[in-house]
Amino acid sequence: MKTYLMDNLNTGANSLRKLGQNFCCNGVFILLCLSLLGCVKKEAGSVSIQTKGSDTEVNLVQRLSEVFMKKNPDVSIAVTGGGSGTGIAALINKQTDIANSSRAMKDEEIRQAKDNGVEPVAIIFATDGLALITNQSLPVESLTLEKVAKIFKGEINNWKEIGGLDLQISLYGRQSNSGTYVFFRAAVVKGDYSQKMKMMNGTAQIVEAVKQDRAGIGYVGIGYVVDDQGKVISGINVLKITKAVDSPPVSPLNPENVKTGLYPISRPLYQYTNGIPRGKIKEFIQFELSPEGQNIISLEGYYPVTLEHMEANRRLGIIK
């Protein structure tokens, strides 16, 4: 629901902004007339940037753009969600400046973009740890990666098989237009999801459902389960994950674990632009990658860009 409200609010803000744009255009016209008359000389016009896509990223990008807009009053950034696939489709159709995506673009999508005269460039601006969440009342603290995969494939269907109560497991996941859905399937499940998995319409809905369901388990971006102080929201338990049978269980709540790769389920968060970004879009991305931007990312419960990915950004020539 959070993302829904965000979407609606953002769309509302969008149309307001468009109104503003029209107004500004008129304003520019009037100013032009006035300056032709030789009376007024003033800088006018504002830049508007559209970003669209991943529901995992929507709150984060919103926060980053708020801070950026405060520093650059002449820039307005509209952030909408809808899922990574939706954002990428919008980039291909030239309906957005930046596509937020929690997965890399597929070859098919890149081909389509090129056919359409769009040259997608990938920027990695943050790292996300995927948390596995269960209801607080469930007495399971940690799981091995292998067990997680079996649970989501439907091969383990009762909590008692893994040391819990005698309860049918209810699975919560995202819908197929979600980058998280695709990533989790490729990186953890490595097979088809169980047909019984409920497909929720956004990350916030998974959190809401698991809160209500004592037998529920779901995968969500870590930013959705911690509050401003970095504490887990009430009603939810974040599972520790064990990579192999003999390694210790690791919690994603400690940022070090994700940064060093000790916590096994993490992924880069992308922003795609059409061609190497220029102008204000470039400035915005530079801000995201700056120490200040990366600090905001940490405060929101996500993790900074790894050194390797930062190097990739540097090679694009966006940052020094």
Added chain:
Amino acid sequence: MNFKKIREKGVYLFFFLTGISVVVLLTGIFLMLFFNGLKTFRDVRFIDFFFGTIWNPSAYGEPSYGILSMVVSTFMVTLGAMLIAIPLGIGTAAYIADIASPKIRETLKPIIEILAGIPSVAIGFLGIVLLGPLVARTFGLSSGLNALNGSILLAVMSLPTIISVSEDAIRAVPRDYKEASYALGASRWTTLVRVTLPAAFSGIVASVMLGIGRAIGETMTVLMATGNAIAMPHGFFDSVRTITATIAIELGEVPYGTAHYYALFAIGAVLFLMSFGVNLVAELVTAKYREGKV
């Protein structure tokens, strides 16, 4: 004189065009759905499409395009909604039209209209945070995101349609019918059930059909409140995934021109035929009833 004739012709042509525009639109939409949908069968076998139970076009392994569980889901939620909404709706309509005092009627009618104005997203949200948990607690389930939850919400959404159309139909029954019934010594209840409601039958059927149309085509609420699991449902406590929800989830990200893309048009055409069937039945029923009446 001549000018008047031309104007007459012009007016006639104008109204003729507006009259057939709906037919043109409808045919256009159907042909588009049908011809795009037909291309599905270049890659998918006819039998797998209609009788396969697994819909998973973006599968990890082999994609599958079976729509049976989706069709069953759509039928189930609609049926459940109507089981709740029809008695409740007709009862309310009869009360408002025939029994309530003018003051109560004038209060109830606008309230029902407000109910019709609640956005489906809001109703879906209520389904997640309020009704879903309630359903889960009442029936001892772990999760309330199932067909029953969706049915109740859809019933709420189709109630305003059913109530207002049936109420008009009941009020349109001539006074003479009722007075004749009273004159024969029938009680108020008998008159309502044996005279007024049967006389308003065709209008009531129309209202129910409109209600079914509302329920079958509703997207957002079921998308949010029924869990969307792709497995074939075995009862009202199972999660379901309707045709509308599938189209809404997948159409935004499907690569253009693939089998998956065309398959979405094909299920759109199936949905179209389903609601067309509902309307056809409604027409036949009301026509037959009118015939028998005269």
